[in-house]
Amino acid sequence: MMRWGNIAWFLALALLLAFITAPDLFTFVFAPLTEHNAPPIYNQGSLLSLTLSHLLIVFGAAFASTIIAVSLGIFVTRPSGVEFLPLSRSLVNIGQTFPPIAVLAVAVPLVGFGETPTFIALFLYGLLPIFENTLSGITQVSPLTLEAAKGMGMSPRGRLFGVELPLALPVILAGIRLSIIINLGTATIGSTVAAKGLGEVIIAGLQSNNLAFVLQGGLVVALLAILIHGVLTRIERSASARLGGRGSESL
Amino acid sequence: MIEIDRLTKRLGDTLIVDDVSMVVEAGTIAVVVGTSGAGKSTLLRMINRLIAPTSGRVLIDGQDTMSIPEDVLRHRLGYVIQGNGLFPHRTVAGNIATVPRLLGWDAKRIARRVDDLMTLFQLDPAEFAKKYPHELSGGQQQRVGVARALAAEPALLLMDEPFGALDPVIRNKAQEDLLSIQRRFGTTIVLVTHDMEEAFRLGDRIAVMDDARLLQYGTPAELLTRPAGEFVERLVGTTERPFRLLSLTKVKDVVEPGTSAGQPLDAATNLRDALSHLMWCGRDTLPVSDEGGALLGRITVEGILAHARQPA
Numbered sequence: 112m113m114r115w116g117n118i119a120w121f122l123a124l125a126l127l128l129a130f131i132t133a134p135d136l137f138t139f140v141f142a143p144l145t146e147h148n149a150p151p152i153y154n155q156g157s158l159l160s161l162t163l164s165h166l167l168i169v170f171g172a173a174f175a176s177t178i179i180a181v182s183l184g185i186f187v188t189r190p191s192g193v194e195f196l197p198l199s200r201s202l203v204n205i206g207q208t209f210p211p212i213a214v215l216a217v218a219v220p221l222v223g224f225g226e227t228p229t230f231i232a233l234f235l236y237g238l239l240p241i242f243e244n245t246l247s248g249i250t251q252v253s254p255l256t257l258e259a260a261k262g263m264g265m266s267p268r269g270r271l272f273g274v275e276l277p278l279a280l281p282v283i284l285a286g287i288r289l290s291i292i293i294n295l296g297t298a299t300i301g302s303t304v305a306a307k308g309l310g311e312v313i314i315a316g317l318q319s320n321n322l323a324f325v326l327q328g329g330l331v332v333a334l335l336a337i338l339i340h341g342v343l344t345r346i347e348r349s350a351s352a353r354l355g356g357r358g359s360e361s362l
Numbered sequence: 363m364i365e366i367d368r369l370t371k372r373l374g375d376t377l378i379v380d381d382v383s384m385v386v387e388a389g390t391i392a393v394v395v396g397t398s399g400a401g402k403s404t405l406l407r408m409i410n411r412l413i414a415p416t417s418g419r420v421l422i423d424g425q426d427t428m429s430i431p432e433d434v435l436r437h438r439l440g441y442v443i444q445g446n447g448l449f450p451h452r453t454v455a456g457n458i459a460t461v462p463r464l465l466g467w468d469a470k471r472i473a474r475r476v477d478d479l480m481t482l483f484q485l486d487p488a489e490f491a492k493k494y495p496h497e498l499s500g501g502q503q504q505r506v507g508v509a510r511a512l513a514a515e516p517a518l519l520l521m522d523e524p525f526g527a528l529d530p531v532i533r534n535k536a537q538e539d540l541l542s543i544q545r546r547f548g549t550t551i552v553l554v555t556h557d558m559e560e561a562f563r564l565g566d567r568i569a570v571m572d573d574a575r576l577l578q579y580g581t582p583a584e585l586l587t588r589p590a591g592e593f594v595e596r597l598v599g600t601t602e603r604p605f606r607l608l609s610l611t612k613v614k615d616v617v618e619p620g621t622s623a624g625q626p627l628d629a630a631t632n633l634r635d636a637l638s639h640l641m642w643c644g645r646d647t648l649p650v651s652d653e654g655g656a657l658l659g660r661i662t663v664e665g666i667l668a669h670a671r672q673p674a
Contacts, residue, residue, distance in 0.1 A: 258447055259448070259507075261412060263436060263441060264432070264437040264464060
């Protein structure tokens with residue numbers, strides 16, 4: 112099973128790399144989808160550079176979300192931060208319920224067009240899964256284990272970094288994976304406010320009524336999501352294997 | 363030596379531990395028994411300050427525990443809990459090395475200590491050092507838990523229902539191992555249990571707690587022959603009494619001169635097991651031999667029964 116999964120993953124990677132570096136090779140696939148001699152392959156910029164910008168903004172936002180959400184999750188599970196738990200929950204929930212497109216609408220007048228409003232929208236949208244998983248990861252650590260750690264004289268900091276976080280790691284990683292996968296798709300709307308990314312391909316297709324473009328943008332995003340999901344799941348699995356295979360559930 | 367001096371824990375209006383004083387001599391095992399909710403775990407956890415007492419104090423070798431920083435105190439006291447609380451993300455060796463690492467021992471010394479302890483607890487280092495807790499059986503996990511508590515050579519070991527999660531056969535073995543290790547290192551042990559059998563087996567002295575108070579603290583024989591009140595009497599088991607009393611005495615203390623036919627009994631056997639053996643063989647008397655096999659005399663059913671009688 113694992114081996115077939117690996118082969119499929121490498122095939123998907125090869126397909127993606129071939130398509131974004133030499134899209135013209137695939138003309139025969141997309142030509143039937145166009146009308147009136149429209150170009151079958153996206154020709155308004157390099158797919159490779161659009162893909163890289165897309166990844167950069169998604170991972171950048173995920174990195175920022177992780178830092179904030181994990182720190183917040185740690186803070187509200189300390190004795191000194193427990194009272195902030197309901198407040199942080201509501202804040203993070205607002206980040207998730209507020210549609211990213213609305214965040215863009217609000218952010219553009221404040222910070223202008225480009226990558227920044229998109230980054231803000233993705234950052235807010237990605238907070239919730241990571242925060243909730245950090246919380247459940249830390250709170251599911253067995254009280255017995257913590258009692259033993261305390262009884263052996265581990266300091267609060269030692270318990271956090273030596274026991275709680277390592278044990279919560281698989282669940283936190285699942286949250287990060289979820290956040291990244293969601294935002295890979297969500298990032299395409301950034302192109303409506305002139306952020307460089309794969310959304311450009313889709314929007315160009317919509318504007319010129321070119322189904323081939325729409326499909327190309329969508330396919331590249333989908334392949335990216337599948338590939339990244341594969342890698343992150345693998346990392347989670349190796350992190351939870353040591354714990355006896357438990358603790359890899361996501362939200 | 364550990365002195366518990368008028369220790370009290372109050373939560374709101376409820377007394378969890380009410381004015382308990384007791385002394386555990388160095389190198390002995392004190393077992394705290396009682397019904398659940400009697401305050402025995404709280405008492406234990408006030409010794410290593412996992413719970414702060416409302417009043418009273420604990421002295422370890424004359425030193426007030428409140429004068430020792432919390433973590434330093436806990437490094438000096440081994441702590442074993444029910445279900446062992448092993449770190450699931452650390453190997454057996456990593457688990458055992460926990461406190462030595464906190465104390466900053468050098469790697470070589472830690473490795474040697476871990477190796478020694480694993481061998482002592484019959485866990486082959488080559489096979490088990492790199493395993494994770496979930497790959498071990500319950501009995502093995504429990505042994506790792508005790509080994510971990512002993513890693514930094516603590517003079518005092520606190521155990522909270524350490525064998526509660528084990529099945530009877532493994533529990534017996536674990537108790538035997540604990541006794542032999544205790545004798546070897548001369549560790550002082552305070553052990554909490556609700557299992558009277560375990561208390562009589564392990565305890566040099568037994569503390570009976572009920573409803574937050576210490577009802578009696580004495581040797582197993584004292585509890586049986588002079589129980590302080592009805593609760594203690596009920597707890598030690600009125601029908602079990604003579605048998606428990608027998609299990610406290612060794613054959614070598616009851617040997618009579620004379621000879622007898624049959625397979626000799628080991629002088630270190632306790633009277634309860636000896637009686638059971640005599641009944642099973644259908645004999646009134648059997649010869650007694652020491653470890654080397656030299657005959658010391660004989661033992662009779664009558665002689666044994668005399669020890670099961672209520673003292674006048």
